[in-house]
Amino acid sequence: MTEDVSTPSAEHHEVRYDPIHGWPVIFAPPRAKRPNSILSPTAQSIPDSNPFAEHNxxxxxxxxxxxxxxxxxxxxxxxxxxxxxxxxxxxxAPAGELIDEELRTxxxxxxxxxxxxxxxxxxxxxxxxxxxxxxxxxxxxxxxxxxxxxxxxxxxxxxxxxxxxxxxxxxxxxxxxxxxxSFVPPMVSTEVEYSRRYQLHMGCSYFQELIKQEIQLGTRIVLQTDAFSVFCPYASRFAFEVHLLPLQPQPHFHLATDHEVREAAHLMKQTLVRLQKSIGATEFNYILHTAPFADDSSSGFCWHWEIYPRLSGIAGWELGQGSYVNPIYPEFAAETLVSV
Amino acid sequence: MTEDVSTPSAEHHEVRYDPIHGWPVIFAPPRAKRPNSILSPTAQSIPDSNPFAEHNxxxxxxxxxxxxxxxxxxxxxxxxxxxxxxxxxxxxAPAGELIDEELRTxxxxxxxxxxxxxxxxxxxxxxxxxxxxxxxxxxxxxxxxxxxxxxxxxxxxxxxxxxxxxxxxxxxxxxxxxxxxSFVPPMVSTEVEYSRRYQLHMGCSYFQELIKQEIQLGTRIVLQTDAFSVFCPYASRFAFEVHLLPLQPQPHFHLATDHEVREAAHLMKQTLVRLQKSIGATEFNYILHTAPFADDSSSGFCWHWEIYPRLSGIAGWELGQGSYVNPIYPEFAAETLVSV
Missing domain, CATH: 3.30.428.10 (HIT-like)
Incomplete structure (x- = not known):
């Protein structure tokens, strides 16, 4: 099996499992051919009464x-x-206590x-x-x-x-x-927990190991510096999904050095520009995953930014089963973003 | 605390936790007032070359x-x-074996x-x-x-x-x-697992207990018959989300009797008509949760239909943290749907 040497063929269907969250992602390349499968960006003009502009x-x-x-x-x-x-x-702001009434917490x-x-x-x-x-x-x-x-x-x-x-x-x-x-959101809490168990059993940081393997394989890397890596994850939920993180695990983004913040900002902009130039992706979410405040570095957790271009809608399967369909393999996405 | 007696006030913010999946849902009523918060349905006309029409x-x-x-x-x-x-x-169709390469399954x-x-x-x-x-x-x-x-x-x-x-x-x-x-999708597998543990520890079916409590409280029930219940779940992820299920737990929808199928179809249509009449919700997903084929009834699992009106978009918080924001309390949603 040579999946890591090149992009899987356009006709090949594969289910990949997210190592941390476990969700199955079905890679189904022909789906991109179906009618209206890729959304065009909707134009949004900024009104004159824009509350976010200077002087307002x-x-x-x-x-x-x-x-x-x-x-x-x-x-x-x-x-x-x-x-x-x-x-x-x-x-x-105001604080409140947890109320647990059997099935209603x-x-x-x-x-x-x-x-x-x-x-x-x-x-x-x-x-x-x-x-x-x-x-x-x-x-x-x-x-x-x-x-x-x-x-x-x-x-x-x-x-x-x-x-x-x-x-x-x-x-x-x-x-x-x-x-x-006041709660730790589910995805971060799952990642921290997974990372902690990995550190305990394997004696090294999951995030560091992941990046080491990704750099060795090279097929999903978009941008690489001495201290940071930008790559398309193996079991990407969304077409052209990209993650950005430092090579040395550190739990808290708010403790990053000036130099690290500068590099993260620079790489984020480069990534967004590449997404726009290559596939016209101007509608997207990006999100920071940083550790809960109480966490120390013992779990090997690493803060990172995740970028989800919004090229297709979220339908019944995703919302109702927590599984995903992605028409674009991350190897192809990375190749596209590198070649811009 | 009287949360189950009436709808919480329009200014009250609350986090509710889904009992099975654990996701936190933030109920934030003022959000419905913000600009463009409720999507208008997009008109979709059916083309003449419609492949789904008779004769085509x-x-x-x-x-x-x-x-x-x-x-x-x-x-x-x-x-x-x-x-x-x-x-x-x-x-x-063709079957394939699971390939596990450390971080890439x-x-x-x-x-x-x-x-x-x-x-x-x-x-x-x-x-x-x-x-x-x-x-x-x-x-x-x-x-x-x-x-x-x-x-x-x-x-x-x-x-x-x-x-x-x-x-x-x-x-x-x-x-x-x-x-x-070939895999059991995450949401069903979590529900079956939760239901099995509940049955083991509590000696009764989670689904039966849930419905019993909902009927007693009454504030979230939309439609009720001798054999079925339609209600807005306590920790609804989406505005006007509705679930439909039989009162007697049974794992497999494909083993439902003619009478049960007839009742489920009837209640589904009634619910969709009410959603349309009360809030104009013509864009939605509905999804069947039925047990994996291998499951018997020992877990107390119960097949059910979930309906998600699509009144607002899914943004970074939902996709990136697995938490949800809902501007409409289920008590208010049920009241609205009952009064049509």
Missing amino acids: EYLTTRESYADRQPDTKPNTPGWHVRIIPNKYPVLS RNEATGCHEVIVESPHPVANVCDLSDDQFLRIFLSYRARLKVIANEQRYAHVTIFKNQGRAAGASQPHVHSQLMAT | EYLTTRESYADRQPDTKPNTPGWHVRIIPNKYPVLS RNEATGCHEVIVESPHPVANVCDLSDDQFLRIFLSYRARLKVIANEQRYAHVTIFKNQGRAAGASQPHVHSQLMAT
Whole structure:
């Protein structure tokens, strides 16, 4: 079997199992040929009343953080990146206890839900921002995470971006979101747990081992530096899915060095530009997986960014069975993204 | 705490945990107010070259089952419901062994992927079909499942429907799909496993206990008969999500009696009509959860249908963390659906 030497043939169907989460991904290349199988991006124009633009600060909630020019005041013009509480928050502050009534377990939805406005100018596509602005965004992510970590009120924090209507964005102006929760979200908790068991049984970090193997095989690598790797995962759920992570495992993104943040920002932009140039993917989600605050480095967990281009819809099979269908093998996706 | 007496207030945020799958669902009522939060259905017109219409049988693959008029031949007109192999199959027949290469586990994607064409006439909305036609569809589901079960080639079979572009349908003509797999899909396997442990520890069926409690509480019930219950689950992932199941647990839908199939079909149509009348939900998925073929009734598992109206998009948080945000409490959803 030579699956790792080259891309499987266009007619070959295969089920691959995600090593951590276990979900089966059915690779079905002919599916890409069916009618309407690839969604065209929906145009989103930015309205004049854009609340995220500079000078419209009075239209938003009051900022919790900003990267701003010296001598400018909070909630006034003069900022590069601005973080504000979400006007329609999914979570809000007051704490509540867990209530367990046999089959009905719940608690107050405590947490913090903020918007990171990524530019003072009305831009809809994050690829149109300068490298410098991209770096400012990533530094702002880290700065705000650090403050929340120090507050010690929440168990975990996630940063994610929805770009484009198909990816769930309701505001077209470039922005991402931050969600600090009193629970550890299922995917991160599964990854940390898996990583901990791997470390215990194998004596090394799962993430480090994964990357070592990926670099050796080479068929799924998109970008590679001395300290970072960008690759298409073996059991990718989505067509052209890409993950980005440092080679040396470290649990917390908020503890990354300036140099690491700079490299992550640079590689993220390069990846997004390649996705756009090669397949026109301007609608996507990216999401940070960072360890729960309470975790130390003993699990070998490694923070990473996951990018999901939104080229097709999510249908009954995915929502109802937790299995996925992907028309594009990651080997082909990586080859395409490398060749741009 | 009176959460089960009435619908929580519009400003109340709550996290509820799915008892089986564990995913946290954040109920955030104000979210429904944000711009573009509820999707309008996309109009899908049926083209003249519609391959699913009667007389166009030559445009499709050859039928594997049909409910047809006496004295008509396969692959000719004269049918009520017709099941054909998917032209763009996700899975196809030949069997393959599991290949485990440390972090990369995979096998040949074996299985069977078929389309159930639900009417000979060009209809886009399943609610526009007669009660008799609805029953024929459900009887066809059972008939085809029974044949596949008897073939003993696959581990499990799922039937699901994607109606509308937002729900993932690429063909507007009313149809659903059948996927027989060599693996048990994660959600069913988790449910069977949970149910088995519940039965072992509690001495009764989880599903029976759940329904008993729901009927006692009454606040989430949409429709109720002597033998069936239709309700909005406590930790619904999606706005206006509805589940439909028999009160007496039984693992396999393909072993349901004529009477049970008739009742399930009737209640499904009633539910879909109510969803359409009350909130205009014409884009949705429904999916059958039935036990793996190898399972007996000892786990207390119960087949059921889940309905997910597609009123909002799936964004980064859901895809990247496996947690959900729902702006509509199930108590409010049930109240709305009952009052139509």
